[in-house]
Amino acid sequence: MTDGSFELDELVSRTVDRRKFVLGVAGVAAGLALPGSALARFSNSKTIAFAQPDTSAGVYPLLLKGAKSEAAKRGYDLLESHANHQLDNQVNELNTWIGQGIGGVIVLPLDNNAMLPLIKKAHDAGVKFLDYSDKALPGTDGWVIFNNLQGAALVGADAGRWVNRTLGGKAKVALLTHEIQQTGKDRIHGGIKALKKVAPKAQVVAQHEGVLAAECLTVTQSLLQAHPDLNVILCIADDGALGAEKAFMQTHPSAARQRQMYIAGWDGAIPVMQKIVKGGTIRSTGALDLVGIGAASVRATANAIEGKGPTRINYPYVLVSQSAAGKRIGRQLIAKYGA
Amino acid sequence: MNEQPVVLAVEGITKRFGAVTALNDVSLELRAGEVLGLIGDNGAGKSTMVGVMSGALRPDEGTVSVDGVERSFANPAEARAVGIETVFQNLALVPTLNIAENVFLRREQYGPGMLGKTFHRMHKSAMRREVREGFERFGVTLPPVRTKVSALSGGQRQAVAITRAVLWGSHIVIMDEPAAALGVKQTELVLSLVERLKAHGVAIVFISHNMQHVLRVADRIAVFRLGRKVADIDVHDQTTGAHLVGLMTGAA
Amino acid sequence: MAQAESAGRSWRKPRAPREPRSGGLRRLAALLANYQSGGLLIALLVMGAIFTSMSKNFLTHRNLTVILLQVSIVGLVAIPQAMLVLSGYVDLSVGSVAVLAVAMFGQMARVDHHSLALSIAIALAVGAGWGLMNGVLISYLEFSPIIVTLGGFAGARGVAETITHDVTQFGFGDKFAYLGNGTILSVPVPAVIFLGFFVVGAYIWYEMPLGRHMMSIGADKIAARSRGVSTKLIPCVLYVFSGIAAAAGGLILTSELDGASPSIGIGLELQVLTAVLLGGVAFAGGRGSLWGVLFGILFIGVLNNGLILLNIGPYVVNLAVGAVLVAAAGADAFYQRLERIPVAAAEPVAAEPEAST
16 A cells, blocks of 8 residues: 555656646647657658647648648658647757758648757758748748638638628628737738728627637627627637637527627637538638648648758638638538538 | 642653653643643753653653543543643734634634535634633633734734633643733733633643743643653642742743 | 833723724724725726716717626626636736637537537536646646746637638527627626626635635635635636636637637737726735726726727827826825724734744
């Protein structure tokens, strides 16, 4: 009994020690990102790191799906990020990969400036460094770019047309954004700009922070108390759009009231696209073909490593909406993601 | 002299810690309504004796009898169950609970009816009343029973801890340095409480370094030196501190 | 005191120890000290009055219902957390345990097509199991509560990600939707659950011996143990309840969203801890009031809601919560001083240098 608990005590405290809990969760994640066996297991030059740091985002599994299938097709091992959306973790794991001398890495930078020294380090170590973002970083070996402003314009214009068609041009608009993220600024500010261009009389009545479903749920619950006659809610991400829609439905809106609500997001998450196609109050999303982007990321990186084929890929947003064309795109993406 | 029955008798107690014999064939007797002073230098065996009597230590040899029945204690709770309570220097009071809550900690009374019986609803007013009456019985003047212990002085805390022991039916109370680190008036509060408990028939073992305190309250004094009891004397007018110190140090 | 000297010990003649009679200030101080959580209630009411005067949408039946709904999940998880903090422990793993339970639920209900009842039961059991692990490690093996539950904070979410591969399960049907979106007598179901738990929690806290025992463990574990308080079992059981409450909170949110999102529970531990500490439960343990915690929960809920009604940005919300927390810490220090006043004055013996304990 005593011996047993002592052993357990020992075991766990050793584990705790190794995981460097003093450094907090960051330490844990960084610790997990350093699997010692990886060095022995992988033939390094045939290894690509897919450094999408936000692994708990709804978009991640789809990105990974594309990346994995492309990596398998090209004969590469794929490493995943454990940065957990924290910049210091991201820098740590990039340093580790560069130190291991893997073939190449493609990064969604959490901070563009923090990448510049790493790009130089990667070059010195012979590791290809690509970025996957809304703009190309200087000195990289290639990129996969999706232009948030282009996606913002698609959704904003669709919302504007809906305002004109349904409400005769007048509408109360709320924005759920995440202002410290460039993506958030581009999507939301670009979106409202496009909306106003089409429907100049639309009026922004509220702007609040909210990204995750749970956050947007509570924010929208309160918003609808302040503005029961709200017409448009632009959410920085589809996860939030789901929360906003639930908050709206909790008010038990009549069918007529539902017809006067337009909720939109970006990303092209499956549940959101299904709701759009089915015909609810979530009416559009600026969708990125996530599987396609994941695959393109690995393709561009592999091309850079092998020195042949395109390494600069621009991936556009597509509009999933309740128009016939928009629904068709939605169904295509759902089918592509599904199996 | 005291014709009361013997309530606590330890006989032939020996306790060794490795090569060290902390207690060597020591016997003590304590009668109801009697205060036995226990004195001796550090390392004389007082603390070991307290440990044996309070159930914290098991003797290697010898017996402990309470009310004429031989007992063997596995822990202090068992000693408490037969009426021996030890008030240690740390007092075991919870500072953020009030006086009444401390007195009834782990002995809470349940209220009447189904709520009390089935859902363990406390009878708070009854507990407060009992504490108040208990203090009155022993003539202890304390702040209201809803006062938190953290707000009490050292002497008041001693008084609460000692009174708690007696309220819970202990008829033998062992006090380990009850007046240590107290001021003059705080000490008076404690010593006079000891005297009144004695009048109520409580048997008390009183351990102290302070000769004045011991001489003031004790009826008999047992002097320890190097693990043995070297004297067991009735306190009378001629007993002086100097004499006792002589016994303690072996000069007498 | 000359009187005490001259009268010998006569001043100590049995006298009914009653509440001190004299001193209005003393009584006021005692009153204030006994109703520390009352300060927060007053602040809550003042804030409510301000919002009422600034927005016609604040003091409406609908908006108050929305606030109650919004605070339900944090409130539910905050009740066992408050008891843990009172006992001198803390559970930082609640948000991650919530998403783990939800991941399990989503997997069972949607992927493996088990019944709703079984899926819910297993999700709650997962919460209880994680809580039990916390409890055994911390209470019986005496590992640091902060380190163990911080490990759980990272670990439980990691397990959840392994189960779900970050895929959101959704579409759980109308029956399950009732848990988060239904109403009982026009009160939202989550609020009914929260208030039910609060009543039970308050009963335990104030009416059962257990409440005092928790407080004694938090204030002085050695003293509590020497009086026979179960200093290991009680915290262990509280961790189990904390795990169950986290799982239940996660399920309610899943029902509201109709989606077992991997983002569930992010930041929950901080929201819960903020409410508990704002409510005046001492982080070191041993002191606190569950009413205060309720007011803390409502205070944050009302603040968030009111500032959105006034269209004041989220940075102000964070700033306000931070400022209120610091104010609460200051008030707590002030109240602890107050508590000493009435007694020092009521003491029959002149002030003495305190014995160091």
